[in-house]
Amino acid sequence: MNETPNYIAEAMVVDAFRPDQYLLILPVLICFVFGAGLLMMRRRMDRHPVVAIAGLVLLLVCDLALLVRIAEGGPMSMAMGGWKPPFGISFTADLLSALFLSVSGFAGLACGIYAGASIDSEGRRYGFYPFLFMVMAGVSGAFLTGDIFNLYVWFEVMLIGSFGLLILGSEREQLDGATKYCFLNLIGATLFLLTIGYLYGVFGTLNMADIAVKSAALEGNGVLLTIASLFLVAFSMKAAAFPLNFWLPASYHTPRFVVSALFAGLLTKVGIYALIRVVLMLFPPERGGLGLVMAWMAALTMLVGALGALSQTDLRRMLNYAVIVGIGTILAGLAIPPVLEARTTAITTGAAGVLREAAEGAGFNNGISIDGPLATGLSGAIFYALHSVVVMTALYLAAGVAAFRNGSSSLYEMGGLWKRHPLFSALFLMLLLGVSGLPPFSGFWPKMLLVRASIAAELPWLAAAVLVSGLLLTIACIRVFLLAFWRPLPAGADVGESHPAEDMFRAPQPGRPMALIPLVALCLFVVFVGVWPEPLAELTFQAAHEILKPSAYLAAVLGGAP
Numbered sequence: 001m002n003e004t005p006n007y008i009a010e011a012m013v014v015d016a017f018r019p020d021q022y023l024l025i026l027p028v029l030i031c032f033v034f035g036a037g038l039l040m041m042r043r044r045m046d047r048h049p050v051v052a053i054a055g056l057v058l059l060l061v062c063d064l065a066l067l068v069r070i071a072e073g074g075p076m077s078m079a080m081g082g083w084k085p086p087f088g089i090s091f092t093a094d095l096l097s098a099l100f101l102s103v104s105g106f107a108g109l110a111c112g113i114y115a116g117a118s119i120d121s122e123g124r125r126y127g128f129y130p131f132l133f134m135v136m137a138g139v140s141g142a143f144l145t146g147d148i149f150n151l152y153v154w155f156e157v158m159l160i161g162s163f164g165l166l167i168l169g170s171e172r173e174q175l176d177g178a179t180k181y182c183f184l185n186l187i188g189a190t191l192f193l194l195t196i197g198y199l200y201g202v203f204g205t206l207n208m209a210d211i212a213v214k215s216a217a218l219e220g221n222g223v224l225l226t227i228a229s230l231f232l233v234a235f236s237m238k239a240a241a242f243p244l245n246f247w248l249p250a251s252y253h254t255p256r257f258v259v260s261a262l263f264a265g266l267l268t269k270v271g272i273y274a275l276i277r278v279v280l281m282l283f284p285p286e287r288g289g290l291g292l293v294m295a296w297m298a299a300l301t302m303l304v305g306a307l308g309a310l311s312q313t314d315l316r317r318m319l320n321y322a323v324i325v326g327i328g329t330i331l332a333g334l335a336i337p338p339v340l341e342a343r344t345t346a347i348t349t350g351a352a353g354v355l356r357e358a359a360e361g362a363g364f365n366n367g368i369s370i371d372g373p374l375a376t377g378l379s380g381a382i383f384y385a386l387h388s389v390v391v392m393t394a395l396y397l398a399a400g401v402a403a404f405r406n407g408s409s410s411l412y413e414m415g416g417l418w419k420r421h422p423l424f425s426a427l428f429l430m431l432l433l434g435v436s437g438l439p440p441f442s443g444f445w446p447k448m449l450l451v452r453a454s455i456a457a458e459l460p461w462l463a464a465a466v467l468v469s470g471l472l473l474t475i476a477c478i479r480v481f482l483l484a485f486w487r488p489l490p491a492g493a494d495v496g497e498s499h500p501a502e503d504m505f506r507a508p509q510p511g512r513p514m515a516l517i518p519l520v521a522l523c524l525f526v527v528f529v530g531v532w533p534e535p536l537a538e539l540t541f542q543a544a545h546e547i548l549k550p551s552a553y554l555a556a557v558l559g560g561a562p
Contacts, residue, residue, distance in 0.1 A: 021078040023066040024091040027101060027140040030059045035133030045124040049116035052129040056109040059136065063105035067098040071539065075546070075556040077146060085146070085557050086207035092146030094553050095543040096382065100273050101143045103386045106525070107265040107393040108136050110518035114397050115258045117515035123256070126168055134161030135262065142270050146557055148199065149206045151274060152192055155238070159185055162267060165259045166251070174254045184247035188237035195230040202227065209557035212282050212550060228286035231278050232294070238271030239327050242301040249308065249320040257400030260316060264323045265393030272330050272385055280334065280378070281547050287334075294335035295462050301328030302469035309476040315399050315409045318480060322395070322435055325473050326388040329450065332462055333381025336453045338374045373457035378544035380449030383537060387442045387529065391434045394522035398428050401515060402484060411480065416489030424516070425485045427523050432477040434526040437470045442529035445537065 034055030038048055070076070075094035079085060093101075112132065119128050138158025145151050166178045200206055202223055203214050218224055233244075240248040248268070252260050279287050287294075305324030312318040401424065402417060403409035418425045434441035447466060454463035529536055546553060 020069055020073075021076060023062060023069060024076070024078045024093055024144055026062045027059055027066070027105070027144065028137050030055060030062060031133045031137035031140060035130045035137065038130045038133070039127075042125070045121055048124050048129045049112075049119075052132065053109070053112050053116065055133065056105070056112040056136075059140075060102070060105040060109050063098075063102040063140075066093060067095075067102045070095050070098040071542075075553045077557045084559075086205040086210040089150055090146040090207065090209075090557055091144045092209070092553070092557050093144055094546050094550075094556075095539060096273070096276065096547060097143040099382070099386060099539060099543055100269065100389075101140060103389045104136075104139050104143070104266050104269070107389050107522075108132070108139075108262070110393055110397065110522055111258050111262045111265075113518045114261070114400075114515050118256065118258050118400060123168055127164060128168060131161045131164035131168075132262070134158075135165065135266070137161075139266050139270055143273060146208050147206050148208055148211070148278065149196055151278075152189070152196060155192070155270070155274075156189065158267065158270065159189070162263065165262070166255050168255060168259065176254065178251065178254070180247050181251040184237065184244075188234055188244075191230065191237070192234040195227060195234060198230070199227055207557070208277065208282060209550075209554045212554060213558070215282055224283055225286045225289055228279055228283040228290060231283075232275070232290060235271045235275040235278070236297065239268045239275065239331075240271075240324055241297050241327055241331055242304055242324075245301060245304070245324050245327070248324060249317060252320045252323070253314065253316045257316070257396055257403065260319075261393045261396030261400075264319065264396055265389045268323060268327055269385055269389055272327065272381075275334065276378075276382070276547060281550050281553075284338075284548070288338055291335050291337040294331055295459060298328045298331035298335050299462055299465035301325075301331060302465050303328075303472075306469040306472035306476070309473055310479070312476075313411050315403065315411060315414070315480060315484060316396070318411075318476060319392070319395055319399060322473060322476075323388075323392055325469055326384070326392065326435070328469065329447065329466060330381045330385050330388070332454065332466055333377040333379075333384065333446075333450050335462070336373050336377030336457050336459070338372075373453040375541065375544050375548060376449055377453035377457070378547060379537070379540045380446045380453060382540040382543055383449065383533075384443070384446035386536065386540070387434075387446060387526070390522050390525050391431060391443065394519060394526070395431050395435060397515075397522070398424075398431055398519055401519070402428065406484070406489075411483040414484035414489075415487045417485040419488075424519075427519055428485065429481055430523055430527065432481055434530070436474040436477050438474065440527075440530045442526045442533070444530060445533040 034052065038051060041047060041051065070093055075092065077085070077090050077092040080089045080091065083089075112129075115128060115132070135158055138154050138156075138161060141154035141157060142151055145154060163178065163182060166181060167174050196206065199211070202218075203211050205211060205214070215224060237244040252263055255263075279290075302325050305321045305326075305328060308321035309318050309325065312321065399409065402414065405417060405421065405424075406414040408414060417428075430441065434443050437443040437447040447470060450466050451463045454460065454466065
């Protein structure tokens with residue numbers, strides 16, 4: 001048998017891929033296959049919901065299988081075309097990407113099921129389901145890529161699909177919102193691409209693992225701070241952080257409710273994921289220098305969002321500002337500075353304790369405590385991001401049901417839902433309490449982690465911003481519930497009359513069960529994680545550890561022992 005020449009073995013993958021490595025490409029492949037298949041079924045629009053839901057179920061199964069594999073075996077990578085990194089493009093997954101991928105698949109499936117009851121034949125003819133799969137392909141690719149230029153490519157794939165969903169129906173308000181959305185995302189994409197060019201000029205590579213290794217050798221170079229700052233601006237615009245968040249309230253209230261739910265749950269979180277992956281993992285010293293800037297951005301984002309939510313008279317516009325509050329809350333966790341002395345946060349049991357013991361056993365003792373404020377804040381940010389994907393998706397879907405049953409989403413014209421639909425009203429109330437961060441729902445635990453991390457890092461004003469914004473958002477949510485559900489129906493309001501934007505039910509009250517199934521599933525997640533947070537908390541602490549100590553990620557991509 002002829003041996004492989006050394007120069008080929010150094011550049012090419014000569015061993016066969018393991019079967020589990022194909023889990024890395026299946027999420028993207030499923031999205032493209034089902035999206036293309038639905039395009040070819042344009043003469044059978046009646047079958048689109050069934051085929052799409054089957055594809056989204058398969059996508060979620062693959063996402064969960066990948067999560068189980070990563071949780072048990074650690075990060076893994078697959079080189080496209082057989083070219084070893086940094087020469088070729090790699091698909092790479094660690095626990096952070098697997099968690100975001102699984103929760104996004106869950107939210108996408110919920111939106112797909114809901115769309116079966118809310119998207120009429122005209123919406124299907126204009127390509128709702130193919131665009132949905134294009135968005136999911138972009139989201140999945142962004143979470144799985146190990147190459148920073150392909151992160152930009154997957155952003156663009158996601159945005160193309162989102163543009164199509166945004167103008168679905170071609171109403172004047174939709175076109176106006178799409179114009180603002182496209183313009184701001186064009187600026188963000190241009191800045192992202194220019195920064196990638198600058199990055200390549202400095203490092204000569206676009207592979208994230210290779211950049212992480214080379215940036216450590218250039219620590220203290222002012223160029224890296226410039227690159228990290230540019231990435232922070234680009235991703236903050238994508239995530240709708242202050243002062244670049246004005247595009248979100250101007251555009252997210254214009255499309256169908258199910259489209260708004262998909263956008264609120266997924267698109268801004270992709271920006272957050274990119275911020276964690278690129279700025280925190282690739283440029284940790286520079287992120288430390290930007291920590292105070294990020295902390296002020298987080299505080300202002302939370303407060304502006306909370307005050308905006310208080311001032312709204314439309315249910316969906318209020319939820320737009322709730323999304324902004326969530327982005328600021330996540331940024332608060334990313335802004336926690338590293339603490340070099342042995343300082344901990346009183347979280348010494350459960351997930352943090354497990355990770356601390358593992359870290360000590362592995363010899364990770366370079367001065368940053370694994371259960372200190374830095375790791376606790378990052379874990380809280382990841383936890384809250386996963387919670388926000390689910391709760392914001394559910395709230396927009398529930399708002400669509402509430403708007404249909406009142407004939408309007410204006411708080412001046414809504415009312416009486418508690419008496420007419422008590423079970424649905426109870427679901428909506430639980431979601432409002434969850435987004436407010438109140439116990440016993442899933443938003444409480446990550447906020448507690450963020451407050452503790454902020455205080456331990458000697459940033460009490462940031463902890464105060466988290467608490468004050470939560471209080472203001474709670475007041476806004478109580479106001480919504482009192483006006484839309486508790487008070488009697490205003491005189492002259494048309495109940496149960498569908499309108500072109502939301503033809504969700506053809507049957508009388510309580511409506512078609514198909515639209516309520518995803519609401520119940522999402523609400524169960526919010527309650528279950530709130531009552532039993534330990535499993536997800538342990539996964540988020542481990543994901544935070546892998547970002548702060550990316551040796552296993554680097555080994556999976558570049559080879560060698562962690």
